[in-house]
Amino acid sequence: MDLSPKLAKKVYGGDGGAYYAWCPNELPMLREGNIGAAKLALEKNGLALPRYSDSAKVAYVLQGSGVAGIVLPEKEEKVLAIKKGDAIALPFGVVTWWYNKQDTELVVLFLGDTSTAHKAGSFTDFFLTGSNGIFTGFSTEFVSRAWDLEESVVKTLVGQQSDKGIVKIDPGFKMPEPKEEHRNGMALNCEEAPLDVDIKNGGKVVVLNTKNLPLVGEVGLGADLVRLNGSAMCSPGFSCDSALQVTYIVRGSGRAQVVGVDGKRVLETTVKAGNLFIVPRFFVVSKIADPDGLEWFSIITTPNPVFTHLAGRTSVWKALSPQVLQASFNVSPEVEEKFSSKRKAEEIFFPPPH
Numbered sequence: 256m257d258l259s260p261k262l263a264k265k266v267y268g269g270d271g272g273a274y275y276a277w278c279p280n281e282l283p284m285l286r287e288g289n290i291g292a293a294k295l296a297l298e299k300n301g302l303a304l305p306r307y308s309d310s311a312k313v314a315y316v317l318q319g320s321g322v323a324g325i326v327l328p329e330k331e332e333k334v335l336a337i338k339k340g341d342a343i344a345l346p347f348g349v350v351t352w353w354y355n356k357q358d359t360e361l362v363v364l365f366l367g368d369t370s371t372a373h374k375a376g377s378f379t380d381f382f383l384t385g386s387n388g389i390f391t392g393f394s395t396e397f398v399s400r401a402w403d404l405e406e407s408v409v410k411t412l413v414g415q416q417s418d419k420g421i422v423k424i425d426p427g428f429k430m431p432e433p434k435e436e437h438r439n440g441m442a443l444n445c446e447e448a449p450l451d452v453d454i455k456n457g458g459k460v461v462v463l464n465t466k467n468l469p470l471v472g473e474v475g476l477g478a479d480l481v482r483l484n485g486s487a488m489c490s491p492g493f494s495c496d497s498a499l500q501v502t503y504i505v506r507g508s509g510r511a512q513v514v515g516v517d518g519k520r521v522l523e524t525t526v527k528a529g530n531l532f533i534v535p536r537f538f539v540v541s542k543i544a545d546p547d548g549l550e551w552f553s554i555i556t557t558p559n560p561v562f563t564h565l566a567g568r569t570s571v572w573k574a575l576s577p578q579v580l581q582a583s584f585n586v587s588p589e590v591e592e593k594f595s596s597k598r599k600a601e602e603i604f605f606p607p608p609h
Contacts, residue, residue: 279376312367340446457604
């Protein structure tokens, strides 16, 4: 199966912005793993019309700042100020809209589980308004009865918005103001959150789980933001709870290797900003950053992921007894001693060699 990283392709758009998605035909692991991946890019005064999706997702703000409207089932609308680094859990049935009033483009990444979706490996959005809105499909009589309105008013409401998905609104139009308290429990800024791992000259990690963002439990996904220093290495490791790891390269570039069954290297590639790649269950992955560093945002298909590392202070090697290592590697006690005495300080990131 082709595991090579891919870029997103434009699905639709206009003056207000565009929506991009990764296609399961190009990235077969999306279909295989029941994972969807897409990006929303809004220009100034761009509004992504209210919609709901057939998949639970995690949204991550890659660039810019703006406003998100979120309506959880049978709850009131929450209006959140969002900015670069924000992660937002979007469970099933949630209705969202997104708005950018700044000059800088607002870019939001969506990663999620498509196991209940119409198409494995793809998100399908259902729009409440616009030329492809739900109510364009109902007869005027049905909508008139549902909304208790005259048919002439219904025709205006349903037919007036000729654009679909994303629109550009008048600069003078006043959208709802976000409320600070609405962010509580809804969003977590991964660039400002307490670090779960911080290794000098190595890298930093913030893990998104049910403790710091309880809604991810409803979404059924965990996530993390990893920032690897220039020329540093991320220890070879695998998800030991059968989860898939879906990785989007946010910034920088580097090299990645993935090893699978029977010790076969199934991927050796250069990754760069905008790439998406997926590591199959139990396969081992490692990355080395280029001199300018490497930053990635990943979702893991379990809300509280557990990883096993194969190098570093916390690796499984340090837990195995010396005799087992000698016999397994078929080496002398001296060679085993050299192996065991290395990497006693570093945990999962290794600074560049001096």
